[in-house]
Amino acid sequence: MAAYAYSTSSSDIPTPRSISPSASVISGRSSQSSISNKRMSISSRRISASNPMSSVDISAIEEAMKMATLDTHRGYAQNHYGQVQQYAKTEYISQNQAAGYQILREPLWNKGLSFTPEQRVARNLTGLLPHVMENLDKQCERALRMIRSRQTNIDRYLYLSTIKDQNVDLFYRLLIDNAKEMMPLVYTPTIGDVCLQYSTLYTRPEALYISIKQRKSIKTILQNWPYPNPEICVVTDGSRILGLGDLGVNGVGIPIGKLALYTAAAGIHPEKTLPIVLDCGTANETNLKDPLYLGMRSKRIPVEEQQEFMDEFMEAAREVYPEMVVQFEDFESEKAFNYLDRYRHTHKCFNDDIQGTGAVVLAGYIGAVNLSGVPLEEQRLVFMGAGSAGVGVAKQLVEYYTKRGLSEAAARDKFWLVDTKGLVTKDRGDKLADHKKYFARTDNNGHQFRTLEEVIEYVKPSALVGLTATFGVFTESVVRALKASVDAGGLGRRPILFPLSNPLTKAECTFEQAVQWTEGTVLFASGSPFSSFSVKTGDHIVTHHPNQGNNVYVFPGIGLGAILSKASKVTDNMIYTSAASLAASLNADEIHKGLIYPRIERVREASIIVAREVMKAARLDGVSTLPEEQWIEWEEWGDVALTKYIKERIYDPVI
Ligand SMILES: NC(=O)c1ccc[n+]([C@@H]2O[C@H](COP(=O)([O-])OP(=O)(O)OC[C@H]3O[C@@H](n4cnc5c(N)ncnc54)[C@H](O)[C@@H]3O)[C@@H](O)[C@H]2O)c1
Ligand SMILES: O=C(O)C[C@H](O)C(=O)O
Numbered sequence: 250m251a252a253y254a255y256s257t258s259s260s261d262i263p264t265p266r267s268i269s270p271s272a273s274v275i276s277g278r279s280s281q282s283s284i285s286n287k288r289m290s291i292s293s294r295r296i297s298a299s300n301p302m303s304s305v306d307i308s309a310i311e312e313a314m315k316m317a318t319l320d321t322h323r324g325y326a327q328n329h330y331g332q333v334q335q336y337a338k339t340e341y342i343s344q345n346q347a348a349g350y351q352i353l354r355e356p357l358w359n360k361g362l363s364f365t366p367e368q369r370v371a372r373n374l375t376g377l378l379p380h381v382m383e384n385l386d387k388q389c390e391r392a393l394r395m396i397r398s399r400q401t402n403i404d405r406y407l408y409l410s411t412i413k414d415q416n417v418d419l420f421y422r423l424l425i426d427n428a429k430e431m432m433p434l435v436y437t438p439t440i441g442d443v444c445l446q447y448s449t450l451y452t453r454p455e456a457l458y459i460s461i462k463q464r465k466s467i468k469t470i471l472q473n474w475p476y477p478n479p480e481i482c483v484v485t486d487g488s489r490i491l492g493l494g495d496l497g498v499n500g501v502g503i504p505i506g507k508l509a510l511y512t513a514a515a516g517i518h519p520e521k522t523l524p525i526v527l528d529c530g531t532a533n534e535t536n537l538k539d540p541l542y543l544g545m546r547s548k549r550i551p552v553e554e555q556q557e558f559m560d561e562f563m564e565a566a567r568e569v570y571p572e573m574v575v576q577f578e579d580f581e582s583e584k585a586f587n588y589l590d591r592y593r594h595t596h597k598c599f600n601d602d603i604q605g606t607g608a609v610v611l612a613g614y615i616g617a618v619n620l621s622g623v624p625l626e627e628q629r630l631v632f633m634g635a636g637s638a639g640v641g642v643a644k645q646l647v648e649y650y651t652k653r654g655l656s657e658a659a660a661r662d663k664f665w666l667v668d669t670k671g672l673v674t675k676d677r678g679d680k681l682a683d684h685k686k687y688f689a690r691t692d693n694n695g696h697q698f699r700t701l702e703e704v705i706e707y708v709k710p711s712a713l714v715g716l717t718a719t720f721g722v723f724t725e726s727v728v729r730a731l732k733a734s735v736d737a738g739g740l741g742r743r744p745i746l747f748p749l750s751n752p753l754t755k756a757e758c759t760f761e762q763a764v765q766w767t768e769g770t771v772l773f774a775s776g777s778p779f780s781s782f783s784v785k786t787g788d789h790i791v792t793h794h795p796n797q798g799n800n801v802y803v804f805p806g807i808g809l810g811a812i813l814s815k816a817s818k819v820t821d822n823m824i825y826t827s828a829a830s831l832a833a834s835l836n837a838d839e840i841h842k843g844l845i846y847p848r849i850e851r852v853r854e855a856s857i858i859v860a861r862e863v864m865k866a867a868r869l870d871g872v873s874t875l876p877e878e879q880w881i882e883w884e885e886w887g888d889v890a891l892t893k894y895i896k897e898r899i900y901d902p903v904i
């Protein structure tokens with residue numbers, strides 16, 4: 250648990266500093282007295298010390314609130330502090346109420362109806378809340394009823410955001426306990442719609458917004474974040490948001506959503522998460538014409554200028570928050586590859602779309618191959634889409650094959666990548682983007698294959714992966730051709746079909762289509778969630794269960810593992826291990842149902858396994874900076890001890 254000491258010597262603005270270097274700053278279930286509570290207890294101590302009768306004098310409140318809020322973020326704190334003063338000085342509101350009211354207004358302090366009678370008295374909350382005391386489960390029941398009564402998913406999202414703005418514990422309890430229902434609201438697909446309308450839906454800031462015009466102030470802006478020492482940052486420039494293209498600053502919904510899942514799925518304390526959007530202009534004409542658009546109203550800056558901006562951002566981030574892991578998200582492919590190559594050896598960072606997607610699809614592929622009846626070495630894979638995700642996934646799978654004994658050339662030969670111009674070949678006649686060159690085929694004898702049907706006819710694949718951001722490109726004839734090519738011998742071999750594009754409106758085909766067109770034999774995973782469905786055949790009802798092949802199964806565990814192992818960088822092996830451990834995390838029921846990923850309700854359990862194995866990989870690669878004695882102890886006690894260590898450090902709101 251985090252421990253903080255406040256230096257009061259040189260300035261009236263105390264600065265927090267960790268006094269427990271070996272302890273993680275992720276707060277745990279056992280630590281309901283997280284940093285914010287710590288601040289409050291400091292506040293309360295000072296208040297009661299200054300007045301044993303607990304009638305509070307205004308200067309004590311002022312000082313307490315300074316202690317509570319001025320420690321990290323001046324603008325934010327001054328705002329809070331200003332409000333306290335304002336309330337405290339208002340004729341109709343007593344000084345005691347001011348302190349209590351402030352607690353209820355701070356989403357990280359507010360425990361809603363969970364405050365005990367003692368806490369209500371001690372914190373001047375008496376009468377500010379209805380009489381009942383309710384645990385979080387009860388409060389979730391109320392919230393669920395409200396959410397379910399809303400007509401649209403955007404309305405549900407907005408309701409959830411209101412809860413997040415008021416009571417962080419309640420928001421995360423809801424998300425953790427109702428992952429299947431809530432995740433599609435705070436993440437894909439709803440978050441796609443939210444991003445499209447972000448500038449209209451906007452009510453309050455939830456991220457750092459750094460524009461190219463603020464290049465000289467990046468450090469100051471980072472320091473302005475109200476919570477101390479973030480451990481994980483998700484940053485985008487909004488240039489390729491899901492499959493929706495360039496949304497500019499409106500893309501900030503993605504870092505916000507991903508970080509909500511860092512907390513829900515991996516227990517990273519919400520105070521330790523930092524969403525950032527870099528505003529480099531946008532190519533999106535709709536946004537540029539929208540009078541409410543919140544970003545810079547100008548065209549995207551040139552790639553070179555953004556490179557410099559990015560260098561400055563990465564440098565500033567490392568200087569201001571040296572422990573923070575940076576996750577690159579939804580940068581258009583050229584930048585995605587460049588930034589990953591440029592910073593991966595010098596900064597604690599990884600790219601979710603390239604590496605996270607690579608890992609999650611590898612995990613699903615391992616499971617699917619086991620069920621397919623086609624041995625691993627006989628598999629032939631066609632990828633529709635050769636962008637950051639397509640190439641990232643194909644490379645991860647090549648690594649898997651090489652680890653299983655194939656030469657790199659033989660492994661690479663198993664992949665046929667297709668883009669808008671057809672099969673990617675060396676002699677296609679167009680200038681191939683750098684990231685595609687590795688997979689460009691040379692065995693096509695000068696013939697070019699322009700359509701997916703032609704490619705399937707030529708390759709006879711056993712697996713078809715879609716990362717095109719284009720709805721419906723897996724047509725009936727394509728899927729039927731895939732099935733025919735896999736099971737030409739009538740041996741009951743099953744096709745692997747992964748339409749992975751997000752959100753649902755961009756999926757290459759639907760789950761029902763895939764089942765129908767393959768007579769129920771498909772091994773299916775999609776990026777956004779489809780529902781199970783049942784069909785009656787004769788007396789039998791058969792229920793088909795889809796899989797969600799989304800990087801949410803790995804990025805939270807990769808980030809948590811990197812943080813807890815205090816990794817100096819994120820290595821390829823850490824990413825690879827996340828895939829292998831996810832593939833091994835299915836329970837008996839999931840295996841029995843023929844699933845290839847754990848059910849989404851178990852994403853938190855899976856993330857802990859992934860984090861544990863990522864930590865071990867960090868250690869093996871020599872990038873964990875934890876003390877050696879710690880590792881020796883875990884080696885002695887094994888996974889149980891390491892799992893316990895992780896569980897003790899993760900956020901799990903209770904009461
Ligand atoms: N499931 C997941 O976890 C996950 C992870 C990352 C990305 N994605 C999704 O993958 C999609 C692509 O992401 P990206 O970063 O690779 O984008 P990208 O823009 O870098 O790549 C898209 C690729 O698809 C090709 N393409 C587009 N339309 C096509 C068509 N009709 N036929 C053939 N090829 C076509 C393009 O030429 C390009 O190679 C997005 O929808 C994104 O949401 C899903
Ligand atoms: O955001 C997601 O749901 C997955 C992925 O990172 C994407 O870009 O589509």
Ligand SMILES: [Mg+2]
Nearest residue numbers: 578579601602
């Ligand atoms: Mg993404």
